Amino acid sequence: SQQGEEDPQALSIQEGENATMNCSYKTSINNLQWYRQNSGRGLVHLILIRSNEREKHSGRLRVTLDTSKKSSSLLITASRAADTASYFCATANYNQGGKLIFGQGTELSVKP
Amino acid sequence: DAGITQSPRYKITETGRQVTLMCHQTWSHSYMFWYRQDLGHGLRLIYYSAAADITDKGEVPDGYVVSRSKTENFPLTLESATRSQTSVYFCASGVGGSSYNEQFFGPGTRLTVL
Numbered sequence: 001s002q003q004g005e006e007d008p009q010a011l012s013i014q015e016g017e018n019a020t021m022n023c024s025y026k027t028s029i030n031n032l033q034w035y036r037q038n039s040g041r042g043l044v045h046l047i048l049i050r051s052n053e054r055e056k057h058s059g060r061l062r063v064t065l066d067t068s069k070k071s072s073s074l075l076i077t078a079s080r081a082a083d084t085a086s087y088f089c090a091t092a093n094y095n096q097g098g099k100l101i102f103g104q105g106t107e108l109s110v111k112p
Numbered sequence: 113d114a115g116i117t118q119s120p121r122y123k124i125t126e127t128g129r130q131v132t133l134m135c136h137q138t139w140s141h142s143y144m145f146w147y148r149q150d151l152g153h154g155l156r157l158i159y160y161s162a163a164a165d166i167t168d169k170g171e172v173p174d175g176y177v178v179s180r181s182k183t184e185n186f187p188l189t190l191e192s193a194t195r196s197q198t199s200v201y202f203c204a205s206g207v208g209g210s211s212y213n214e215q216f217f218g219p220g221t222r223l224t225v226l
Binding site for chain 1: 145147152153154155156157160170202204213214215216217218219220
Protein backbone atom coordinates (compact mmCIF):
# COMPACT_ATOMS: atom_id res chain seq x y z
CA SER A 1 0.00 0.00 0.00
CA GLN A 2 1.17 3.51 -0.70
CA GLN A 3 2.56 5.45 2.23
CA GLY A 4 2.31 8.88 0.70
CA GLU A 5 -0.74 10.45 -0.81
CA GLU A 6 -0.41 13.63 -2.73
CA ASP A 7 -2.78 16.46 -3.24
CA PRO A 8 -3.73 17.76 -5.70
CA GLN A 9 -3.31 15.05 -8.33
CA ALA A 10 -2.97 17.74 -10.97
CA LEU A 11 -2.22 21.44 -10.82
CA SER A 12 -2.19 24.00 -13.63
CA ILE A 13 -0.79 27.50 -13.07
CA GLN A 14 0.64 30.42 -15.00
CA GLU A 15 4.34 31.19 -15.16
CA GLY A 16 5.41 33.35 -12.26
CA GLU A 17 2.82 31.95 -9.86
CA ASN A 18 3.65 29.79 -6.89
CA ALA A 19 2.82 26.08 -6.85
CA THR A 20 2.05 24.18 -3.67
CA MET A 21 1.81 20.42 -3.46
CA ASN A 22 0.93 18.44 -0.38
CA CYS A 23 1.84 14.98 0.80
CA SER A 24 0.33 12.98 3.62
CA TYR A 25 1.69 9.75 5.02
CA LYS A 26 0.55 7.12 7.46
CA THR A 27 3.39 5.77 9.57
CA SER A 28 6.39 7.20 11.37
CA ILE A 29 9.28 8.32 9.21
CA ASN A 30 12.93 9.28 9.49
CA ASN A 31 12.96 11.49 6.45
CA LEU A 32 10.76 12.62 3.60
CA GLN A 33 12.02 13.34 0.11
CA TRP A 34 10.63 15.05 -2.93
CA TYR A 35 11.41 13.93 -6.46
CA ARG A 36 10.62 15.34 -9.84
CA GLN A 37 9.90 13.39 -13.02
CA ASN A 38 9.86 14.95 -16.43
CA SER A 39 7.75 13.18 -19.02
CA GLY A 40 9.41 9.97 -20.18
CA ARG A 41 12.34 10.30 -17.80
CA GLY A 42 13.50 8.88 -14.50
CA LEU A 43 12.97 10.58 -11.17
CA VAL A 44 15.36 13.22 -9.94
CA HIS A 45 15.90 13.95 -6.26
CA LEU A 46 15.00 17.51 -5.26
CA ILE A 47 15.21 17.81 -1.51
CA LEU A 48 15.27 15.75 1.67
CA ILE A 49 13.89 16.82 5.03
CA ARG A 50 14.56 14.88 8.19
CA SER A 51 11.92 14.15 10.79
CA ASN A 52 13.48 16.60 13.26
CA GLU A 53 13.37 19.44 10.74
CA ARG A 54 10.35 21.62 10.08
CA GLU A 55 11.37 23.58 7.01
CA LYS A 56 14.02 23.44 4.37
CA HIS A 57 14.89 25.60 1.38
CA SER A 58 16.72 24.92 -1.83
CA GLY A 59 16.68 27.66 -4.44
CA ARG A 60 13.03 28.24 -5.38
CA LEU A 61 11.91 25.19 -3.41
CA ARG A 62 10.56 25.28 0.11
CA VAL A 63 9.59 22.12 1.93
CA THR A 64 7.78 21.91 5.23
CA LEU A 65 7.20 18.89 7.42
CA ASP A 66 4.63 18.50 10.17
CA THR A 67 5.18 15.15 11.82
CA SER A 68 2.21 15.63 14.16
CA LYS A 69 -0.09 15.83 11.14
CA LYS A 70 2.01 13.40 9.10
CA SER A 71 2.13 15.82 6.22
CA SER A 72 4.57 17.74 4.07
CA SER A 73 4.28 20.44 1.47
CA LEU A 74 6.45 21.46 -1.44
CA LEU A 75 6.29 25.07 -2.57
CA ILE A 76 7.82 26.14 -5.86
CA THR A 77 8.04 29.91 -6.04
CA ALA A 78 8.02 31.99 -9.23
CA SER A 79 7.30 28.94 -11.36
CA ARG A 80 8.64 28.54 -14.88
CA ALA A 81 7.42 26.54 -17.83
CA ALA A 82 10.43 24.27 -17.28
CA ASP A 83 8.98 23.28 -13.89
CA THR A 84 6.27 21.34 -15.72
CA ALA A 85 6.67 17.79 -14.44
CA SER A 86 5.28 15.27 -11.97
CA TYR A 87 6.36 15.65 -8.36
CA PHE A 88 6.50 12.75 -5.92
CA CYS A 89 7.00 12.59 -2.21
CA ALA A 90 8.72 9.56 -0.73
CA THR A 91 9.11 8.52 2.88
CA ALA A 92 11.91 6.61 4.53
CA ASN A 93 11.89 4.63 7.71
CA TYR A 94 15.34 3.45 8.65
CA ASN A 95 13.93 0.31 10.21
CA GLN A 96 13.03 -0.68 6.68
CA GLY A 97 16.57 -0.28 5.40
CA GLY A 98 17.15 1.87 2.36
CA LYS A 99 13.62 1.59 1.03
CA LEU A 100 11.52 4.56 0.04
CA ILE A 101 7.74 4.51 -0.27
CA PHE A 102 6.43 6.82 -2.95
CA GLY A 103 3.18 8.67 -3.29
CA GLN A 104 1.27 8.75 -6.55
CA GLY A 105 2.47 12.20 -7.48
CA THR A 106 1.18 15.60 -8.46
CA GLU A 107 1.23 16.54 -12.13
CA LEU A 108 2.21 20.20 -12.43
CA SER A 109 1.63 22.16 -15.60
CA VAL A 110 3.08 25.66 -15.83
CA LYS A 111 1.72 27.65 -18.75
CA PRO A 112 3.90 30.33 -20.32
CA ASP B 113 30.21 8.41 -17.98
CA ALA B 114 29.27 7.87 -14.37
CA GLY B 115 25.66 7.21 -13.62
CA ILE B 116 22.97 4.60 -13.78
CA THR B 117 21.93 3.03 -17.04
CA GLN B 118 19.16 0.65 -18.04
CA SER B 119 18.83 -1.56 -21.05
CA PRO B 120 16.91 -2.03 -23.17
CA ARG B 121 15.00 1.26 -23.10
CA TYR B 122 12.04 -0.29 -24.91
CA LYS B 123 11.00 -3.92 -25.14
CA ILE B 124 8.04 -5.69 -26.65
CA THR B 125 7.58 -9.34 -25.80
CA GLU B 126 4.90 -11.98 -25.77
CA THR B 127 3.09 -13.64 -22.91
CA GLY B 128 5.07 -16.51 -21.47
CA ARG B 129 8.49 -15.40 -22.62
CA GLN B 130 11.37 -14.73 -20.28
CA VAL B 131 12.65 -11.16 -20.26
CA THR B 132 15.64 -9.68 -18.47
CA LEU B 133 16.01 -5.98 -17.82
CA MET B 134 19.50 -4.78 -17.09
CA CYS B 135 20.65 -2.10 -14.68
CA HIS B 136 24.21 -0.85 -14.22
CA GLN B 137 25.55 1.86 -11.90
CA THR B 138 29.03 3.31 -11.68
CA TRP B 139 28.87 4.93 -8.24
CA SER B 140 29.50 1.74 -6.24
CA HIS B 141 26.31 2.43 -4.30
CA SER B 142 25.46 -0.32 -1.87
CA TYR B 143 21.72 -0.25 -2.48
CA MET B 144 19.92 -0.91 -5.71
CA PHE B 145 16.19 -0.99 -6.36
CA TRP B 146 13.68 -1.99 -8.99
CA TYR B 147 10.36 -0.18 -9.29
CA ARG B 148 7.48 -0.36 -11.66
CA GLN B 149 5.41 2.68 -12.52
CA ASP B 150 1.80 2.35 -13.57
CA LEU B 151 -0.96 4.90 -13.94
CA GLY B 152 -2.97 5.06 -10.75
CA HIS B 153 -0.35 3.22 -8.70
CA GLY B 154 2.64 5.52 -8.71
CA LEU B 155 5.98 3.82 -8.13
CA ARG B 156 5.92 0.42 -6.49
CA LEU B 157 9.00 -1.38 -5.24
CA ILE B 158 9.56 -4.81 -6.76
CA TYR B 159 12.88 -5.91 -5.25
CA TYR B 160 15.85 -4.28 -3.68
CA SER B 161 19.38 -5.18 -2.73
CA ALA B 162 21.47 -3.87 0.14
CA ALA B 163 24.74 -5.28 -1.21
CA ALA B 164 26.07 -7.91 -3.57
CA ASP B 165 24.39 -11.27 -2.93
CA ILE B 166 21.79 -9.68 -0.65
CA THR B 167 18.31 -9.16 -2.08
CA ASP B 168 14.88 -8.73 -0.59
CA LYS B 169 11.30 -8.46 -1.74
CA GLY B 170 9.47 -5.20 -2.07
CA GLU B 171 5.77 -4.53 -2.39
CA VAL B 172 5.08 -6.40 -5.67
CA PRO B 173 7.68 -9.19 -6.15
CA ASP B 174 5.51 -11.95 -7.65
CA GLY B 175 6.58 -12.98 -11.13
CA TYR B 176 10.01 -11.36 -10.87
CA VAL B 177 13.47 -12.65 -10.03
CA VAL B 178 16.58 -10.65 -9.24
CA SER B 179 20.23 -11.38 -8.66
CA ARG B 180 23.21 -9.27 -7.67
CA SER B 181 26.53 -11.00 -8.13
CA LYS B 182 28.37 -7.69 -8.61
CA THR B 183 27.80 -4.40 -6.83
CA GLU B 184 27.31 -2.50 -10.07
CA ASN B 185 24.71 -4.73 -11.72
CA PHE B 186 21.17 -5.60 -10.69
CA PRO B 187 19.24 -7.46 -13.42
CA LEU B 188 15.50 -8.02 -13.16
CA THR B 189 14.04 -11.11 -14.83
CA LEU B 190 10.43 -11.77 -15.67
CA GLU B 191 10.43 -15.55 -15.80
CA SER B 192 7.18 -15.89 -17.74
CA ALA B 193 5.88 -12.50 -18.77
CA THR B 194 2.21 -11.67 -18.35
CA ARG B 195 0.19 -8.76 -19.73
CA SER B 196 -0.15 -7.33 -16.24
CA GLN B 197 3.60 -6.82 -16.25
CA THR B 198 3.31 -4.24 -19.01
CA SER B 199 4.76 -1.20 -17.30
CA VAL B 200 7.64 1.22 -17.10
CA TYR B 201 10.46 -0.20 -14.99
CA PHE B 202 12.91 2.00 -13.14
CA CYS B 203 16.14 0.98 -11.54
CA ALA B 204 17.63 3.14 -8.81
CA SER B 205 20.68 3.11 -6.60
CA GLY B 206 21.61 4.78 -3.35
CA VAL B 207 23.98 4.88 -0.46
CA GLY B 208 21.17 3.64 1.76
CA GLY B 209 21.77 3.11 5.40
CA SER B 210 20.41 5.01 8.32
CA SER B 211 21.31 8.60 7.64
CA TYR B 212 20.79 9.61 4.07
CA ASN B 213 19.04 7.59 1.44
CA GLU B 214 18.53 9.71 -1.62
CA GLN B 215 18.04 7.47 -4.63
CA PHE B 216 19.35 8.00 -8.13
CA PHE B 217 17.14 6.75 -10.92
CA GLY B 218 17.87 5.31 -14.32
CA PRO B 219 15.97 6.46 -17.43
CA GLY B 220 13.52 3.57 -17.34
CA THR B 221 12.58 0.61 -19.54
CA ARG B 222 9.18 0.62 -21.16
CA LEU B 223 8.03 -2.99 -21.38
CA THR B 224 5.01 -4.12 -23.35
CA VAL B 225 3.77 -7.69 -23.02
CA LEU B 226 1.43 -8.76 -25.81
